[in-house]
Amino acid sequence: MRVVFQRVTSASVTVDNNVVGSIRQGAILLLGIHESDTKAQADLLAKKCAEMRVFSDPDNRLNLSVKDIQGGILVIPNFTLYGNCRHGRRPEFLEAAKPDIANPLFKYFVDAIRSQGVTHVSKGIFGADMHLDIQGDGPITIILDSDQLSPKK
Numbered sequence: 001m002r003v004v005f006q007r008v009t010s011a012s013v014t015v016d017n018n019v020v021g022s023i024r025q026g027a028i029l030l031l032g033i034h035e036s037d038t039k040a041q042a043d044l045l046a047k048k049c050a051e052m053r054v055f056s057d058p059d060n061r062l063n064l065s066v067k068d069i070q071g072g073i074l075v076i077p078n079f080t081l082y083g084n085c086r087h088g089r090r091p092e093f094l095e096a097a098k099p100d101i102a103n104p105l106f107k108y109f110v111d112a113i114r115s116q117g118v119t120h121v122s123k124g125i126f127g128a129d130m131h132l133d134i135q136g137d138g139p140i141t142i143i144l145d146s147d148q149l150s151p152k153k
Contacts, residue, residue, distance in 0.1 A: 001041045001105075002032040002081045007054055007140040011074045013124040014131045021122035023072030027054075028134055031109060032081025033102040034095055041146035042105055046112035048149060049073065054140050062140075072120035073113050076130065077106045099127060 005027055012022035029049055055064040055071070066073060079102065083091035097105065103126045114121050124130045 001034060001037045001045055001109075001146040003045050003049060003144045004030040004078075004081065005049055005052065005054075005142045005144060006030075006134065007137045008074075009135045009137045010133075011135065012133045013074065013076060013122075014133070015125050015128045020125055021074055023074045023120055023122050025069065025137075026066050026071030026073050026118075026120070028074045028076065028132070029113075030076050030078040030081060031106060032078050033097040033105050034082055035097045035101065037097060037101075037105055037146065039105070039108055042109040042112050044149055045144055045146055046109055046116055048144060050113060050116035050118050052142070054138075054142070067117050067119075070119045072122065073118050074122045074124075075106075075110050075113065076124040076132065077102070077126045102126070 008026060008028050010024050011028040012019050050067050051065045053063050053065050055069045057063040079093055079096040082096040083093055084095065085091045106126050110121060110123050
């Protein structure tokens with residue numbers, strides 16, 4: 001499972017000219033789901049995203065999490081995070097989970113973020129053509145991969 005975590009002052013997602021999700025200060029998460037991902041990986045990434053200290057404290061140090069600032073998280077499903085560009089000029093997406101696996105894990109991840117105590121969680125629509133309005137802050141953008149966060153075996 002991969003997440004592109006971007007700190008924002010606000011963000012929204014529009015489908016068919018209708019805003020279907022929005023947040024003020026917080027983070028937008030582009031979520032890619034691999035064909036072998038599990039709920040355990042979703043839980044691991046949800047906890048990391050909710051508790052990552054990338055917001056400034058009164059001393060202007062990055063010591064606060066999205067939970068600490070009572071910010072929001074906007075989760076966008078994004079299978080293209082598993083695009084393979086090694087050959088040719090057209091990416092292939094064979095490692096991305098198929099919709100029957102990815103959609104339930106996307107919903108589970110959104111619920112896992114909520115269970116971490118994030119005050120406002122919004123989301124895009126799985127499989128839809130979405131348009132994002134992102135007011136990046138910093139910019140602070142971090143890429144998280146559950147394979148790199150999992151304990152070594």
